Amino acid sequence: MAQTTPNHTQSVSGWAAHDSSGKITPYTFKRRENGVTxxxxxxxxxxxxxxxxxxxKDDWGITMYPVVPGHEITGVITKVGTHVSGFKLGQRVGVGCLAASCLDCEFCKTDQENYCENLQFVYNGIFWDGSVTYGGYSQMLVVDYRYVVHIPESLPMDAAAPLLCAGITVFSPLKDHNLVSTPGKRIGVVGLGGLGHIAVKFGKAFGHHVTVISTSPSKEAEAKESLGADDFIISTNPQQLQAAKRSLDFILDTVSADHALLPILELLKVTGILFLVGAPDKPLQLPAFPLIFGKRSIKGGIIGGIKETQEMLEVCGKLNITCDIELIKADKINEAFARLVKNDVRYRFVIDIADAFATTKDI
Ligand SMILES: [Zn+2]
Ligand SMILES: [Zn+2]
Known part of the structure; x- marks a missing residue:
């Protein structure tokens, strides 16, 4: 039920892409007044x-231009609606991918809003009032409190930001498979990027033996020395793959480029699980034999619910886990996009939004 949006009166500065060139430029747009929730x-x-x-770049054909991206947001509360509970002025908070859901289905009622059929994202989504959502590449955000989480005091706000998407995306499957509280398993992580490096940190912090599976031999030293990985397998090396057959209980595949599943599946023990969080554009080629002869399974998942995201942040706060980031100024977003496409970042770019508005002070 799309409506007109007369209460969208707040002018906000941010950055948007306007066409499929994907070029990001400064953009001023409207957000709604702060509502009761x-x-x-x-x-x-x-x-x-x-x-x-x-x-x-409208790679998936669903972009509503102009699009203001950004779903790994940290900031400080400046206004609180009268029906909001659990949040106060000045608190350090985060917002991830979710902006709205139906609040009434079996998933919304069991803290799995991320699987609600009427899920709306924090940008390029349609909010309850019919308006298009704009994300975190901007000065300020008005958001329903049910999609906001607290950032623990012990975490720096810049390095915590990617936890809101990259962090929860790899935490949720670990939690689902009892790998947060039960140590001593053998875990594989395919791909060592924004998601993969956090998965390695979680895996080690939760007491597991962690093997990184990557196409890039150059990442071995860093995987082991900086992130604490125990083993490193080059996914194009047949000897290494052969030697590690049937050795892993659980593999998180974070790669979104097309890649072969057969060698990865064969690394799993009998009844092992391959969990996909990367989304290759083309359909996966799925060989039946390694499933049948190993009673293995393949699953997938998208981010996590809000309650689980809060739980992940508490765990990160206690164990001091954050993302390794490269902080950039807002005028370098296009450069960062180009470098990210080439995997040229260790391991996540974070935009210093506060710096861009340092002279305008409080809004
Ligand atoms: Zn729902
Ligand atoms: Zn994301």
């Missing part, structure tokens, strides 16, 4: 997720 957030930092580039 809304909080307003002065944005401090926003991570750059590969999804932002797909939307900016």
């Amino acid at each position: 809304d909080v307003t957030i002065k944005i401090l930092y926003c991570g750059i997720c590969h999804t932002d580039i797909h939307h900016a």
